[in-house]
Amino acid sequence: MELTEFVIKTLTILVVFVLTLVIAMYSTWGERKVAGFIQDRMGPNRAGPGGLLQPLADAGKMFFKEDFIPALANKWLFIAGPSLAMLTALLASAVIPFGSTFRYDGVEVVLQGVESNIGILYVFGVVALGVYGIMIGGWASNNKFSLLGAIRAASQNISYEVAMGLSLIAILMMSSSLSLGDIVAQQHGGNWNIFYQPLGFIIFLTCSFAECNRVPFDLPECETELVGGYHTEYGSMKLGFYLFAEYINMFVSSAIISTLYFGGYNYPGMDWVYNQLTASLGTTTGHNIATLIGTGVFFGKALFFIFFYMWVRWTLPRFRYDQLMNLGWKKLIPLAIINIIITGASVLFLKPFITSLLN
Amino acid sequence: MNPTLSFFYFLSFLTVLSALMVIVSKNPIHSVLYLILTFFTLSGHYILLNAQFLAAVNIIVYAGAIMVLFLFVIMFLNIKDNHEEAKTNLTKIAAAIVGGTVFVILFGAYRKTILMPVDPATFDSQVGMIESLGKLLFREYLLPFELASILLLVAMVGAVMIGKREIGERHF
Numbered sequence: 001m002e003l004t005e006f007v008i009k010t011l012t013i014l015v016v017f018v019l020t021l022v023i024a025m026y027s028t029w030g031e032r033k034v035a036g037f038i039q040d041r042m043g044p045n046r047a048g049p050g051g052l053l054q055p056l057a058d059a060g061k062m063f064f065k066e067d068f069i070p071a072l073a074n075k076w077l078f079i080a081g082p083s084l085a086m087l088t089a090l091l092a093s094a095v096i097p098f099g100s101t102f103r104y105d106g107v108e109v110v111l112q113g114v115e116s117n118i119g120i121l122y123v124f125g126v127v128a129l130g131v132y133g134i135m136i137g138g139w140a141s142n143n144k145f146s147l148l149g150a151i152r153a154a155s156q157n158i159s160y161e162v163a164m165g166l167s168l169i170a171i172l173m174m175s176s177s178l179s180l181g182d183i184v185a186q187q188h189g190g191n192w193n194i195f196y197q198p199l200g201f202i203i204f205l206t207c208s209f210a211e212c213n214r215v216p217f218d219l220p221e222c223e224t225e226l227v228g229g230y231h232t233e234y235g236s237m238k239l240g241f242y243l244f245a246e247y248i249n250m251f252v253s254s255a256i257i258s259t260l261y262f263g264g265y266n267y268p269g270m271d272w273v274y275n276q277l278t279a280s281l282g283t284t285t286g287h288n289i290a291t292l293i294g295t296g297v298f299f300g301k302a303l304f305f306i307f308f309y310m311w312v313r314w315t316l317p318r319f320r321y322d323q324l325m326n327l328g329w330k331k332l333i334p335l336a337i338i339n340i341i342i343t344g345a346s347v348l349f350l351k352p353f354i355t356s357l358l359n
Numbered sequence: 360m361n362p363t364l365s366f367f368y369f370l371s372f373l374t375v376l377s378a379l380m381v382i383v384s385k386n387p388i389h390s391v392l393y394l395i396l397t398f399f400t401l402s403g404h405y406i407l408l409n410a411q412f413l414a415a416v417n418i419i420v421y422a423g424a425i426m427v428l429f430l431f432v433i434m435f436l437n438i439k440d441n442h443e444e445a446k447t448n449l450t451k452i453a454a455a456i457v458g459g460t461v462f463v464i465l466f467g468a469y470r471k472t473i474l475m476p477v478d479p480a481t482f483d484s485q486v487g488m489i490e491s492l493g494k495l496l497f498r499e500y501l502l503p504f505e506l507a508s509i510l511l512l513v514a515m516v517g518a519v520m521i522g523k524r525e526i527g528e529r530h531f
Contacts, residue, residue: 121415128423
């Protein structure tokens with residue numbers, strides 16, 4: 001690999017990393033503002049204009065609190081838990097395509113950390129690992145409430161991963177590619193997957209709520225039953241990492257949802273905008289500005305889904321644990337399998353029929 | 360030394376070390392975590408061989424699903440009072456014989472292996488990619504592939520049957 005290419009890749013990855021962190025940081029602020037709006041109150045408004053400095057104040061508070069490790073806890077694993085949660089949360093954003101290409105000096109830079117031909121499998125693998133941070137932390141705390149929270153989290157994640165994987169298969173059958181870049185490129189021109197896969201989308205959305213441990217599936221940290229769940233014994237920045245990892249997961253899953261089902265950086269009329277821009281500003285500047293607009297649209301979609309997570313959190317009550325398991329195993333998995341069969345039949349029979357009618 | 364080769368040596372060292380730590384660790388939780396690390400380093404080897412699909416599936420299936428269940432079960436066992444049940448000499452001798460036999464078999468098989476020489480000029484680097492793998496699985500190896508899926512289905516049905524609640528039985 002050439003040096004310039006290496007430098008460009010490093011910079012892209014750094015930008016993706018910083019963006020993920022900043023968005024996750026401001027989701028904590030957004031969460032409180034949304035909660036405030038829904039509950040008809042102000043939300044944070046003391047630190048900075050509109051409370052915009054609140055995340056920094058929280059981070060400062062977290063860092064300066066006493067870093068406490070319980071006497072009977074397994075020290076190494078107690079520290080490894082939040083670190084792993086953070087690590088796995090940050091890993092997934094590497095393969096998300098944030099935009100098409102950026103031209104500079106004759107070089108085309110793809111706005112994506114790593115373009116891999118197994119992109120979606122990579123995301124799935126990282127999601128599958130997300131449960132380790134919680135499990136290890138919960139066990140290492142040497143507290144029965146923590147352990148119960150960890151066990152709940154683990155069984156919930158395993159159960160919903162199955163339905164999630166099955167709902168993804170329908171998408172893969174349609175796009176016949178595992179690369180996220182390809183999947184987005186195929187949705188060009190209003191050809192979004194949501195119109196073909198409404199059932200798959202609903203299953204995927206439900207499962208991503210469960211994977212992120214968000215309300216209505218936040219049983220691992222259900223305070224009426226388990227004190228604080230898996231992070232009962234945690235304090236200071238280690239607790240902060242657990243909470244922060246949840247927000248990163250939320251951003252990543254929102255980005256994945258908009259990539260898979262809502263066309264990523266595609267928007268209606270983008271060809272027209274592209275032609276206008278390249279005609280008036282030249283192929284380089286026009287192309288770059290068109291790419292930036294696409295990236296903006298992508299972030300708009302992702303932020304909408306983050307808002308949707310918050311909206312649901314402050315609207316719906318929590319499930320009971322047996323309801324959660326019944327929903328996962330007895331409803332979502334059969335639905336996902338039916339979805340696969342319908343998709344397979346349509347790809348095999350309906351698609352050639354419609355194409356022959358149109359021609 | 361070229362970077363790929365040095366990376367290979369580093370990865371192999373890590374693999375062997377973590378595999379040894381699986382056996383050496385006293386704490387079963389640590390053993391499981393080292394086993395997960397071993398799977399990761401094995402996936403690293405697959406990526407070095409340009410078999411990305413295999414690497415991803417290895418992580419998803421082994422590290423993501425099977426090891427979670429391992430960890431799950433071990434966490435439920437109360438290992439705090441840590442008294443190792445006394446093993447009789449007979450068990451130790453039997454275990455040594457079995458382990459030694461496996462080692463001899465593996466060593467013998469490894470010694471007899473003829474490594475196919477690879478011609479860098481004609482070698483297709485895309486052979487481990489998912490497209491070629493899928494074509495191979497669904498054309499030349501279709502029957503074994505389908506048989507394996509039926510085997511998995513049977514295993515799944517069996518697991519459901521064993522886990523099913525009998526009439527009149529109460530679990531709580």
